[in-house]
Amino acid sequence: MTEDLTDDDIKHVAWLARIKLESQEEINEYKTTFNDILRYFKKINEIDTEKVRPTFHISRSVNRFREDEIKESLKEDEIMQNVPKRKDKFIVSPRII
Amino acid sequence: MSRQELEQLGIKIGLEIHIQLTKLKTKLFCGCNADYRDMPPNTYVCPVCLGLPGSLPSVNKKAVEFAIMLGLALNSKISNKTLFYRKNYFYPDMPKNFQISQYNKAGGVPIALGGQMILKFKEYDKRINITRLQLEEDPGRISYDGTILSSPIAYIDYNRAGITLIEVVTEPDFETPEEARIFLQKLRSIVEHLGIADLSLEGSMRCDANISLYGKNRVEIKNISSYKDVQAALNAEIIRQKNIYKHGGEIKQETRHWDSDKKRTFTLRTKEEEQDYRYFPEPDLLPIEISSEMITSIEENMPELPDDRINRFIKEYKLPRYDAEVLVITKSLADFYEDVVKKYQKPKEVSNWIMSDLMRHLNTLNIEINDSKICADDFIELLNLIDKGTISGKLAKRILQLMMESGKKPMEIAKEKGLLRINDLKKIQEFINKVFNTQPKAVSDAKKDPKAIHFLVGQVMKLSNGRCDPQITNKLIKEALNKI
């Protein structure tokens, strides 16, 4: 996190999110933005947290459970209203390898 | 390959087993019905398991209890505080673009750590160490037109998305594929005895394996979809690696895919590495604290486990250890045995029948006792018919096979196929007469040499399809010979 991100880092992150970056301008734009964000985190990293215990949740409560009881699922038209492409009851997506 | 040959290869195998907790009524983080098998696609889905914005997961309490039960059964240390993590990846099987799982790094603590299982073999005992147990959600199912390579599109069914999985990770302690298979068999029996899953269901127990030879690079094998397949997959991979080393090549660290039809492993291109999953604590779920009271109360209500059941079978039914171990391989078989022995109190005889003929037919039909059409009561009737002399032990074996295939009662089959024993002297005499008429040489032999009588008895049995009572037949033949 101390080094600036390279073009390859940006391309890799784009691939992880399956986002297509078309041009060098786009890569540059993301690189600038990402590096700005990382510089901000570098600032936070300067704070001495030696004696602070890691926090994963700001709430102090624990164990919010649900009983194993069946609730009604969505109806077919509710499920499919956000689905761009379907075949019968399947949701269709491009193949991803 | 023999065990000695395998030992020389310095094999190290570790397993990651995914077990669906099929006895839960609902999914891990939502109330959708978990009994999705045979349902039309995308029937049991809701905003949570579809990952719609604004939806919030909540943990199925019973899933946590089931995981603790399995942890206790495997002698693991149950964590007093455990967290869920997001494993981020972009793939259509998870509509949220992350899987809620657990993590053992970056501050994460899975639900249980450590543990072991002792495997018993004829020549040795083997201790397999468990690394950890974690709870996570199953992804949805993707299917293709033909294969993944030939199909331009993917068909997604989210019924399975969000189903509760326990992942059991072992240390690389296995030194032969057989050990891995026996481990899975025993793990399955433990899970079923705990009553947390029925692992005869298709896809309910899936396994990945990592394997190295001679302490060199490790290969991960994915997609071992049935626990029966693990030995074949590992054997195929051992032979592949052995041949490469033999020709001076090197094995590269990689992920391979097991093809159960072609019986070999293939390179699987994966571009994601562990850091790419960007694990971080799931902000939508609170931590889980497991008190010692909760553990104690679960511990007190644990059902009988396979090892205890084996010991009880030895004590209560006076069975040899070997018999007890075979019977308890699956819970359903052990249950069947006890159902029979309750009403037919010859435990060793029942065990012999199950271990020889019944299991052979199950193997031939490639089914389990629950899927076969035989029930305990019909099996008891069969044993009683042998005792009464209504059918011979030999014909009973044939009847048993027909019972398992058709589900008919033994008496019905015996009558239908004409397999009842013949005790009637007149009828037996008719068979003897036929044999005497067609085999004059054998008859004159038997008159000279009393030992040759066995041949004549055999001929009568053959002619009557094994139905004549052998003792009566013997007696009548002797009498007939004396009259000549």
Ligand SMILES: [Zn+2]
């Ligand atoms: Zn749901």
